[in-house]
Amino acid sequence: MTDVAPQNNFASKKTLLMMVGVFVIPVIMAKLALDNDWFNKAATNKGQLLTPTINMDAVLADTQPKWRLLYVIPAQCDNSCENALFSINQVWLALGKESDRTEALVITTDQSDSAALNALSEYPHVATLNSAKLPQLDSNSVYIVDTQNNAMLFYHMKDDRKDAVMESRNMLADIRKLLKLSRIG
Template sequence: MPPQEPSANRDAKSGGQQPDLSARIDARTRRGRLQMLALLLVCASPVIASYLMYYVFKPTGGSTNYGALVDPQRPMPAVQIANERAESVPLSSLRGKWLLVTTDPSACDEACAKKLFMIRQIRAGQGQDRERIVPVWLIQDTGTVDERLSAAYNEPYAGVRFLRMDAGAVRQWLPAEAGARAEDTIFLVDPLGNLMMRFPKDPDPAKINGDLKKLLKYSRIG
């Protein structure tokens, strides 16, 4: 029987041709994480681009925005809302569109009705981009809504969505200006479900319309 070759010589001859298993696993894990990060960046890039273009790289001659940026971002809370058929659905089901949001109790007063008219008309004023926008009234209780409001603003075409959400959850998600209430203004939510902007009390609809036109121009998402 020929003499056995020393194990050290055998290892040297192999030249490291059998890579370390744990090193291969680590490399594969890092590669998978990088691929996942790249996928997330691709998915979020349209909204990121719109934020950068709107808040950082201003168009030449452009003025500052009218609405106040909500910082830090407030993603949609994991809560249920009731739709027009009294069906319970997640708030997140509204993702995918730009949302113009207002909130009030079911006993909608004159100021409330004015906001409903305003968000409906702002949507209509976006021309071919109007399908990217959904006006929403978050009703804070289970009371009966005046049928005249439903007939005027909740019509199937270009209407405002009448949805019900717990008043406490509404206030946690929609921050009011100092000394004001969430009911005093209109909010803008991006298609990823992030509360993006708050407009001042008694807002100028023409200026809201201008902000929205710029955002829709710079972002093709939603």
């Protein structure tokens, strides 16, 4: 009978060590993987994330809270400018029943290209807003602005129409995802 007790003691210690190993080792490995960047962190957005976001309250303070596709017309409107105007209009139209929660908005300044301003008549669903107090924005990019007036994503528009259409698909995917997740706007 004395031989049975040491074997049971050894078996219970072995079981305890195995249980600790099964639960502790994965936690340690996960911590090491996070600390040492052993994997690619997932991102589901297709646009470029702005960090930090750009506060647009100076321009949009008196407007109704909506998700916005925002573009600033530059002093010289080239193919990328024309593609941006076309893209924000098409994305807004593609939103369908969700379009009432969004707005395609073009910001104009005193320096904005007059030919581009005249071309806006081709896009009746694109709203315009004239503002002299603009934050620093890239003139070849379309921005997604949240309901609290923070520009958070941007899409660099290309001169080629096919590339612009592909970027429009990215915009549409991101704005749909944001609208699905948001109850505001």
